[in-house]
Amino acid sequence: MKPIIIFGKGKITDVIQYYMREESNWPVAAFTVDREFISAGDEKFNGLPLASFDEVADKYPPQDYDMFIAVGYQDMNGLRKRKVEEAKSKGYKLVSYVHPHSSIPKDLVFGSNCFIMNNVCIHPRVKLGDDVFVWSGSMIGHHSTVGSHTWLTSSANVGGNVNIGESCFLAMNVTVSHSVSIGNEVFLGSNTLITKNLADQQVVIAENHKPFRLNSYQFLKMSGFSNL
Incomplete structure (x- = not known):
């Protein structure tokens, strides 16, 4: 090298x-x-x-x-x-860099300047383009394709037979269902669930969870967690 x-x-x-x-x-x-x-x-x-x-x-x-x-x-x-x-x-x-503690099949196809971090799981028959970054804990299902210059952050989950276009961004805990197609330059925010195809440059954002009306000490007392 x-x-x-x-x-x-x-x-x-x-x-x-x-x-x-x-x-x-x-x-x-x-x-x-x-x-x-x-x-x-x-x-x-x-x-x-x-x-x-x-x-x-x-x-x-x-x-x-x-x-x-x-x-x-x-x-x-x-x-x-x-x-x-x-x-x-x-x-x-x-x-391209593939972490030794990632789980990838022998038939994985990937291009140049790819980065696959530790604890990534990729199924057989997957193809990655050039310059694809897959952060720790992500999963890419069988027969899926990820286009060049796309970024999957930690714990993003891609089902089988999915097609993701170029220059996309998948934030933490995104889930893309089986056989969905995603266009180019699509932004998927944290915790989003994608079950239908998306066109180029679409944005999907999950609603933020609102703080509970009680503070942490009041909640523990009410819930009984303090007694465990």
Whole structure:
């Protein structure tokens, strides 16, 4: 494996570097970001060199280094998509990371710059596009397809034979029922249940639960929990 240059220097980058280096002993060599995000004297991130993206290919040539784009889901994953395309245009191979403690089938098909975290469960006959991020505890059912540049946060659940388009965002505890099709750039908020097809750029939000009228001590007294 070639040494890896990671694009980014935020919290998502920090998490991804931890998994790559500490959990899997991958050879992370340096970080890179756009020049406007490098302050004077800001030469390192997490103890490793920080290079400007416009100069990274000169300092870390693509023939000697691979790259991973480690930014979040800003602009419906649009920022990450743009940086993936720019890195490829510079000649870099974009690696994908699959955590050793994820449960994935041997026939899983996935593209470049994918990130599959620990405790993810993916069934057989699943296909992931490029730049798909699957956060810890998520499940993707059999014969499902997830389009490029889509992000599944922790504990998102996708049923079997589901088709999810490109650049979608699935928040925590989303459930997508069997054989549902979801368009491109769809936003699904936490705790939403999706049982019907969704068109491009639709948004589904679950109603927030309201605070109970009693405070915690009053509730415990009323409910009898304190006696357990």
